[in-house]
Each structure stands twice: as structure tokens, then as C-alpha cells.
Amino acid sequence: MTVPRTSGAGRESLAEGTASGIAPQDDTVALLAVGLPESGKTTFLAALWHVITLGTLPSSLTVDRVSGDRTYLNAIAHRWSDGHALERTITAGGATVQMHLRYRSVDRAFSLTFPDLPGEVFRDAWAHRTWPKDVAEMAATATGILLFIHPDVHEPQRLDVLNRTSIAGGAAELPADATTSSGVPSETESAPWLPGDAPHAVILVDLIQAVLRAQTASDDNAKGESPLRVAVVISAWDLVDAEARYAPQADVANHGARMAGPVPESPSQWVAHRLPFLEQFLRSNPETIQYHVFGVSAQGGALDETHRLLAAPTPEERIRVVGAPGAPNDLTAVVRWSAGGA
């Protein structure tokens, strides 16, 4: 079955890329969507599928054809377009679908696979230090990853920051049990460490490292020696936008000193501000990682604002993409960059 080309309206609105600038050399693009549970992977895929197959707005990619069972993708796109919450992904969906796409600006086509894996796979990889064999194979052969991050990131609070006393002058009055500045004697019991207590930034770094190691160890590394392209997708970007508009001075009590001051404007600034550990890692490995940060609101707003979400003539008009060249609702720009285009 041939899927009709996405009709375009108006001129090409994206920055022109050069044919030589579109990597990889072969025409197979395998993207791995990585992210913890409820980080927005499925919503993005649902919206992308809709845009690619039925979208009417200008986009940087068009679809030549689609092969494989589209049941899962059609189902999630259906729910997304009606503004419904997407159910938690329990099993991998869409793994067999191959989208044959074409760049609008240059005559170059590629085949894209984009399986929708449950976030639990990645959460458990961190916690239990194993992942399914098929996921390992996807990691080993991925030409790029989409790293999904929900703005509500987990940052465990440090006791020493919370307990630090202020002094007016002279010697501080230290806690009676502060025999050392390390705190209470070690015989006081702590709750056992749970891997899920780790900061999200740490888990995400660990996952990227796992992908890189899988690729290094694999003989089937499709991208060869090229750096792994990492598209950092801040999902539900509308929440960040709202925070910037209505709460310019950060809530220090909840987020600590790091959040004091104006909320960053761009997705890159947001990552540098809220996930500095991840940001350091991404920029400190230029030989192995090329990255770009996108802010994406695939849903367009909170799901309890259905009347507003459904007010747009077409569901793709709800989409917002920040940090990508071209139209502000062109979700394919994220895929285009991940595939090696500008």
C-alpha cells in the first residue's frame, strides 16, 4: 500500500542543507528512542506518525511509502489526534514498521525505523544492569538516538544543603551529634538505596554510555566511526514555557539554589541549567557524540485542556518545536537532524 505524499503548502521553510552534509552514507536510519517512563516517547511517535502520513503543514520530510504492520502506530496516532492520553507503553510497538522518507530540500531518501520501547526497559537497565537482547541489538545498530526528557526531572535533595546553618558572627552552634562534619554516627540506619532514587541526569548519562558501548562492541555498527547523533528532546515543552511566563523567579525551596534566577529560554539553556551533569557529558565527548537540544510539545498542552487542544483545525497545528530550523510545528525537523540532516 502506498501512503499518499504529505501535501505541502507554500515554500520550503527549512534551512537548506547540502547534499554532502547529509550523513550517514547509507540510506538506513535506525533511531532509538531512549527515555524513562512517561518521558514523552509515545506521544512524539504518535504525532510524528500522524504528521508523516496525514499531515498537511509544511515539513522537511515527505513519505514515499511505509512497510510493515502499522496497527500500533495508527492506534496511538488516533488517540493523539483526539487529544486523549496515551496509555503506558507495555510492550514494544511499531518495531516492524519501516518508513521510507525523503528530504524535501535535497533528493535524498532514507528508511527509518523507530520502535516504541517501554520506558521501563531503560529504567530497569539502570537498576538491574541488563537489557533485553533485542534492545541491545537496536542500540548496537542505531544511527542516532532520541533522548526524551520530561521537564519534571528528579533531583534528589542533599541533606548537607538542607541542614547548613547560618551564622551571624562568631563560632557556629553545631548540632550536638556533629562529632564529624560528615553528620550522624554511622550506626544510625538509612533507608536502603534504590536505583530509582538516582538523579535522572545520571540515569540518562548511563543509558547513553550503554548505547555507545553496545556500538563499540558490535560488528554491525551502521554508522561506522561517525559520532552518535543524540537528539535531546525536552518533551512537554509547554510546561517550561508556562513556567517562564508565570514564574520568572524560581521556587528555590523546591528546586534549590540552582533554580534561582530567570528560567532559561532555550532548550539548550534548559538542559545546561537543569541537567548540568548530562550537559557536561554531551559536550565533553565530541569524538563520539553530536547532540542538539529540542523543546517539543507534541500534545500542544495539558490533556485536561481538551477544548483548547481540539480547537485547532488540524491536530498537527498543536505541535510546537523549539530549537529546530524551519516551521515551529515541524516535528520532522527532529527526525531530519537525527538522520544526519541540518
Place this chain on the structure above:
Amino acid sequence: METTVPHCQLPGCPIASGGRCLDGFEHPEADCPNYAVGPEHTIIGNAAAVASAIATTAQGHATAGTHDVDTVALHPGAPLNSEEAQQITRGSLSRVIVVAGMAESGKTSLVTCIYHKLLEHSVADYAFAGSLTLPAFEERCHHARLTSGREAPSMPRTTDVDAARFLHLQLAPETRSSDAFGGAERASSDPTGTVAVAGSAGDYRQMAARNLLITDIAGEAFRLARDSEDDARRLTILRRADRLAVLVDGAKLAKRTERQGARRDVLTLLQSLTSAGMIDGRTVVDIVVTKWDLIDTAEQREEVIAVVDEIECSASTQLCSAVAKVRLHRVAALPVRADIELGFGVDALLRMWLEESYLLAPSCGSVTAVLPLGAREYLRFGERHWARFASAAPHPA
């Protein structure tokens, strides 16, 4: 059961075929850092391959234990053993730091402090670039977080006395990420899809990411080493260490009734390690006074500082001809007072760990120098990679 054979990481060593150890060790299974048993594996050429090899080993351990053919093991994330650490030191610019000290002197607090700071920002102009032991760091940080259920931070007691284990951090100079490579994000928007690699081989040292391998050894091991040269000789990791950081418990120094005991602990430990031949002219010794905030607020502050100065003087006198250098540092990893920055003194200590190296000193040997038996890992790395450094100006020691 899989058959294991002796083999060697050095190319051309005949030990695998029943010959003698190329480095001349009479008992290579005990003394040679390149000796191993197991399936033959390739020489590691870069950090990524290092991690891959470790991952492969982890995979073998995992599948052997669980018999689950549908899963693939990731790197366990636990502190590295000596073999895993050697795979890193052979393949990339590395520093091995032995953190020594009596129980509760602040060893774990110091190391986790570096990690905590990296979670927030770069440290000493070095950005976090990777780690094979993130779960291990997280487990150690747990007791200093709200999720522990505690009201005040604490650190878990390290219990492993016998085996050397390492926490791992890969750190990249800030100049590397922004200038030399044009910034990864600028590269990502480069339509050619390439990453600019700037600089000559002479810039490599300044720009190269460095692996920091920091020991995680129980204080009990150092108590034993303090009291017995035989136990001191069991700390074989010292022979491969770039630096020995001996911690002096600032909380004890701050108390008159424990001050002299703390002083004796560090001086007798150094004495025992020197007598046992575990530290020598290639060792840089850091005397790290921990919990400096407690000293700063002690009633006898001036008395305490005088004792600290005396420790530095005694150690320098005691070790002046025995080690490369003695440096004194004052740190407060978890200061209680709000007017003392978290991780006071840690930045300067970390910078020295990363940038000071016997290998990079002007007096370091020429390209044709023959390495002595039992040469430290950084010398072996230097010999193998000397061409890269040959045009570099000596780094100020």
C-alpha cells in the same frame, strides 16, 4: 568449564606459550601488572574499546550467573577491580589516586564530594565526560540525601580490606569542549556532519580527557598497614599509584584529647609505607586535612593549625628523599557552616590530581629510556604514546 590460560597484555610476551615474562618477573602471576588468566583478548587501544571489553566481561559474568539468553548484561557499575582499571590506564591518559586514611577520616566523603560537585557543574575547569561506576557513586551518595530518611548526612563504611577497588571518573578540560572542538552543538549544526578537531599533537595533553581512578579501600587496611610492614606490602596498588592522598581527620585534630593520635596516625602510616618500599621517588604524597570547617571553628584554632603545620613539616622531612613531593591540602567536603563552601579545597586538590604528573615533569626520561622492572603504569603508557607528547612543552610540576 571454560579453560583458562595465562596470557599477557604486552604484545610479544611469550608467557602465553610457556615462556618467561617479558618484564622479567620471576613470579608474574603475583607481580606482573600485565599478567592475567582467561580467554585471550586483544590489546585495548582506546577508552571506548576499554569499556567495550569490560562490558564483554560483564556480559560473560551475567550470562554465566543467570543463564538468561534473552538479556544482555551492561557494565555492572560497581567499583572496578585491578584488571579493569589496568585496561583503562593502558588505553588512555589516566591518574591512579590511592586515598588512604584511618576509618572515618573522610575518604568516601572526599571522593563523593567530587562527584556531587560534578552533578551541579564542572569542577576545577574540568567537565564530567563519563564514568563506569555511576551506580557505585550513587550508592555512596545515598546516605547524604533526603531519600535516605536521615536527618543529617553520613557516609557508608567501606568494608573491603583486601581487594583494591576503584571508582572511575573521566574528566575533560573545559577548553577542550568549547575551543578545540568547536563545541559539540556547533558541530551538530555543521552541514558537513563532521566534528572539527583542532590543535596539534602538542595540544593533545592539554585537551585530552583524563581518567581518574580513585581507590575505595577500607580504613582498616590502612590501620593494619600503619602497624605492620607486611600489611603495608599488601597494598600493592601503591606501586601503580600516581598519587597517595593520606587523610588526616580534622575532627580529631580539633579535639585536644585526640589531636596527637591523629598526628601519629598519618606519620606512622607514611613511615611504614616508606619502610616497606611501597612509596618511592615517583610518588607524590598529598596530606589532606579533612573537615577543615571543624578546625576553623575549634576553640584552640591556633593550636590546631600549629599541629597541622608541624605534620606537614615532619612529613616533608621524613619523606624528603623518599618521595617526589609532599603537598598539604585543607578540605571540607561537607561543612556544616553555611559560610564555608561545600567541597572547600576540593577543586584545588582535584586540579593537582589531574594535572600534576611525574610523567609530565621536565626530568622525565627520554624516548629511548629503558623502563625499570615494575615501572608504574603511567610510565608504560608514556612509552607507548610518547610520540604524542614529544613536541609538548613540559607541564609545570
